[in-house]
Amino acid sequence: xxxxxxxxxxxxxxxxxxxxxxxxxxxxxxxxxxxxxxxxxxxxxxxxxxxxxxxxxxxxxxxxxxxxxxxxxxxxxxxxxxxxxxxxxxxxxxxxxxxxxxxxxxxxxxxxxxxxxxxxxxxxxxxxxxxxxxxxxxxxxxxxxxxxxxxxxxxxxxxxxxxxxxxxxxxxxxxx
Ligand code: HEC
Ligand code: HEC
Numbered sequence: 001x002x003x004x005x006x007x008x009x010x011x012x013x014x015x016x017x018x019x020x021x022x023x024x025x026x027x028x029x030x031x032x033x034x035x036x037x038x039x040x041x042x043x044x045x046x047x048x049x050x051x052x053x054x055x056x057x058x059x060x061x062x063x064x065x066x067x068x069x070x071x072x073x074x075x076x077x078x079x080x081x082x083x084x085x086x087x088x089x090x091x092x093x094x095x096x097x098x099x100x101x102x103x104x105x106x107x108x109x110x111x112x113x114x115x116x117x118x119x120x121x122x123x124x125x126x127x128x129x130x131x132x133x134x135x136x137x138x139x140x141x142x143x144x145x146x147x148x149x150x151x152x153x154x155x156x157x158x159x160x161x162x163x164x165x166x167x168x169x170x171x172x173x174x175x176x
Contacts, residue, residue, distance in 0.1 A: 044088075044089065046089040046090075048100060049100050049103045049104060066099065069129065069131035069134050069136065071134075071136035072138055074086065076093075076138065078090070079093050095138075102130065106128055106129065110127065110128050113128075114126070
């Protein structure tokens with residue numbers, strides 16, 4: 001269908017933006033390697049969100065983009081296999097599946113709220129990216145409120161020797 005083709009195209013556009021951002025952020029845009037895009041179909045065994053025929057080069061750019069956006073290393077989402085080497089196709093770590101979910105969510109946000117299909121401003125397509133929320137942190141809420149860890153702590157007990165009949169603070173716990 002026309003519509004679904006367009007969605008597919010927009011998703012590719014979104015990925016292209018991810019790739020572009022990560023390239024721009026890491027190294028000068030000079031590629032010494034050959035461009036091998038559609039020829040290496042089947043390189044990767046377990047892609048459920050990214051295009052199955054993505055080139056090695058593009059996949060690596062997306063992955064390095066994740067590292068940068070979340071401020072993590074590859075092993076945040078990937079784990080070693082039985083032989084001790086990294087097994088990138090394994091889904092053993094839940095973070096990998098969350099990342100898939102996040103990829104889809106980010107795409108949906110762009111599709112739904114930045115309306116690329118009818119947009120008069122193509123520059124607003126794919127404006128939301130991993131780094132928009134994560135800012136180099138795996139937990140966005142920590143990035144926003146770095147010192148809020150004590151929000152749920154009870155107030156400190158009053159200093160010892162205080163008259164317990166005072167009605168402002170609750171009595172200290174009775175431990176000897
Ligand atoms: C934030 C999580 C995350 C980080 C960090 C990450 N990856 Fe990934 N990686 C994924 C997800 C999710 C997939 C599967 C994508 C899909 O299903 O389309 C994947 C897939 C891959 C694959 C394809 C495996 C296969 O055969 O299916 C390779 C290779 C890979 N990653 C390498 C890396 C490398 C190298 C790094 C570090 C530079 C890295 N990844 C960092 C989430 C991550
Ligand atoms: C709209 C904001 C937003 C965007 C965009 C976003 N994330 Fe997230 N992400 C979050 C929030 C919020 C959490 C924390 C959820 C929680 O604590 O339950 C999170 C959690 C995660 C986690 C789990 C971290 C952990 O340790 O549990 C991973 C992995 C992740 N995001 C990857 C990504 C990737 C990869 C992208 C880009 C494709 C992305 N996120 C885009 C908001 C976002």
